[in-house]
Amino acid sequence: MYTSSEENCLKAILKLSKKEEGPVSTGALAAEMQMTAPSVTDMLRRLSEKRLATYEKYYGVQLTEEGLRVATNLVRRHRLWEVFLTQQLGFQWDEVHEMAEQLEHIPHPELIERLDAFLGYPQFDPHGDPIPNAQGQWPSRPEQLLSSVASGQRVRVVGVNDHSAAFLQYLDRLGIGLGAQMEVVECIAFDLSVRVRLLEQGRELMLSEKAARGLFVEPLSSGC
Amino acid sequence: MYTSSEENCLKAILKLSKKEEGPVSTGALAAEMQMTAPSVTDMLRRLSEKRLATYEKYYGVQLTEEGLRVATNLVRRHRLWEVFLTQQLGFQWDEVHEMAEQLEHIPHPELIERLDAFLGYPQFDPHGDPIPNAQGQWPSRPEQLLSSVASGQRVRVVGVNDHSAAFLQYLDRLGIGLGAQMEVVECIAFDLSVRVRLLEQGRELMLSEKAARGLFVEPLSSGC
DNA sequence: AAAATTTTTTAGCCCAAACTAAAACTTGAG
């Protein structure tokens, strides 16, 4: 249907659209996709011709209905494959991105539906990111960052905001994964770092503000 | 490492090399890959430059050691994915070829080794074709065709020689799959069709010579 | 408001991978 390059571009536009309102700039896309600005301009012209995006020179680009549908589906495929790779093949959460990046471009829709069923219709990927369903609807996830939690609060880790292998491996070393429960013991005013106590292990550890901004959490008392 | 097109070409050369000795012709490759001869010539020049094949004008092409390695690995990937698609996702044997054709080009070697382990190191794919191991060694499979079996002999189906969806679906309708056991009741001299009795069900049915040439079998009494 | 800077686009190039049409080479029949 569409080429891998086009699909990657649609996905990048979707990602940047979610960061902030309004059109996405050529430069931001170029940075996101690790390409030069002229290459992006060219790609946007093509996407525009195919009615996947509306592109105005010197203004920016936005996805059309169809473009949004395609991009959402890509995210769905990417994250389902990530679940497969970790859950079934035993890969670590810092190893799966590149492979999923390739797997997501395999088109056959029936393949994805079967994979989804095989995996038990997961709602979140190994990093806690929501997986849109076949109709393109996204499950909701708490958007609170650990860095904004008040002292004394108890929370559960529900996702990461920084997907870099370096951060994920650091979390592994600290023994922090999805579902980890912790209490914020103290927040250091000086550098905004936080001292937390892991509820399962009882250990205490320090997290820099940068690390704390990398974790999505939900209050522990709440519902689930 | 290599492009999908290059890989497809290597795989096609390997396939045709196995059919008969000596170099593979441009025309045969063009037919196999559904491309025009000039496109193939061009591709062979590129493969030759990359030392994946030795190509002499107007003579033909042969794989180098490296080319053979890459092609064998592709077959390995293709067939492992076919096992996954049928065994784990529940696809039928006539549905998996196209998907595997895409999946085989995903490079990550660790992925394939994990998949192999996950599937329990299968030696044969859903069509009974041998799967080379990580070292490129092929398990052996009986090469006898049902069409060459004498009357009265009892055999087990171990593979198909014709991979077309039409043939595979026909076999499904007849209730013949891998492992099916049958006795050749009679071979009609007129058109070389065979009457066989399915040992599990007791039913008898007629198979044209064309169908009988599509089935690999092994004698029932033997070893396994 | 003009100038300087940054961003974006245009123009022109390159490569892979396909194609068609035409030329060149092989082969097989008489």
Place this chain on the structure above:
DNA sequence: CTCAAGTTTTAGTTTGGGCTAAAAAATTTT
């Protein structure tokens, strides 16, 4: 042994997808 038929290669074109260098537009600074 020649020549017609078949096969293969060469030549030239197209499209997608990338690049750099230079021009143009937008934005920011003075």
